Amino acid sequence: MARFDLYASIHKALRSFMADTLGAVGRMDVDDAAERDATLQQLRSLLDALEHHAQIEDEFIHAAMQARRPGSAEETGAEHERQRAALRELRRQADEVDGAAGAPRAVAAHALYQHLSLSVAENLAHMHEEETVDNAVLWAEFTDDELAAIHDRIVASIDAQEMAQVIRWMAPSLTPYERSTLFGALQAKAPAEVFHRLLEVARPHLAPRDWNKLVFGIAAVPLAA
Ligand SMILES: [Fe+2]
Structure with a gap:
């Protein structure tokens, strides 16, 4: 019988959001101001969503894992710290595309695309780790009712x-x-x-x-x- 999976649906959403945004940044016409603004706005909302997602996992899921099995969320928590640094750098690179003009703007956009691609790859691998290694801890330490209660608290915290x-x-x-x-x-x-x-x-x-x-x-x- 399938267990309650805290990650499955939100990770499907984030995978789609990341893939769509990566494609949009890759095809962005940097000299078309409206397209550039819309694409960078989508990128910034993706970065906000990824940051908040990691924060929610830290607060609601990792804290619960640590309480039942001390040390079990350390690796995934450290990965979130590395993610935060990458998100900060991606924000800086998006600002650089905004601030540049002409040929340097196209160069900055390509650098942003390459870094976003790498960050998406790392994030996909990280989410797989959560859905396998971290879920194994959650399923061993919590009942489905307890996991559903954690899920309800997460949903209630979202505006x-x-x-x-x-x-x-x-x-x-x-x-x-x-x-x-x-x-x-x-x-x-x-x-x-x-x-x-x-x-x-x-x-x-x-x-x-x-x-x-x-x-x-x-x-x-x-x-x-
Ligand atoms: Fe995570």
Whole structure:
């Protein structure tokens, strides 16, 4: 029987957000001010999301791991420190693209792209470590009810704007079953207007086939319960 996985859905969202942003930075026309601004804005919100994600893991997950099995979150916590340094450097490089002009701007944009590519690679490897090594600790030390309680505390700590951003990337990244389960939980726990707003956030990013499956899936949730 599958165990409660704290990482699976949010990591799918972050993988999509990273891949999309890496592609956007790679194709960015640095001489088109509107495109440059939009791309760097997406990059900066990705960097904010990655920083906050690591902070949430430190606060809610690593602290719990350390409490049950001292030392078990040290390696992954140290990796977050290295990530923070990389995120700071990526911010500085984005500012450099903003501040440069002409040929130096194109050079700065390529350097930013190369570093972002490496950081994405490191982050993908790090997330795999969390989903295997760290999950093994969590599954050995906690029941699924305890992990669900940690998940509820994490969700409660996220404000409305950030939740919309999470849903924007998470919704198109999940399987139809996972997507229906996510929205079924939102339907059950969130106020109706919040639930409907988040559905509208997701809709433009779903293929018609996936949207239809979602509408059918959430309608079926109460029947299946
Ligand atoms: Fe992490």
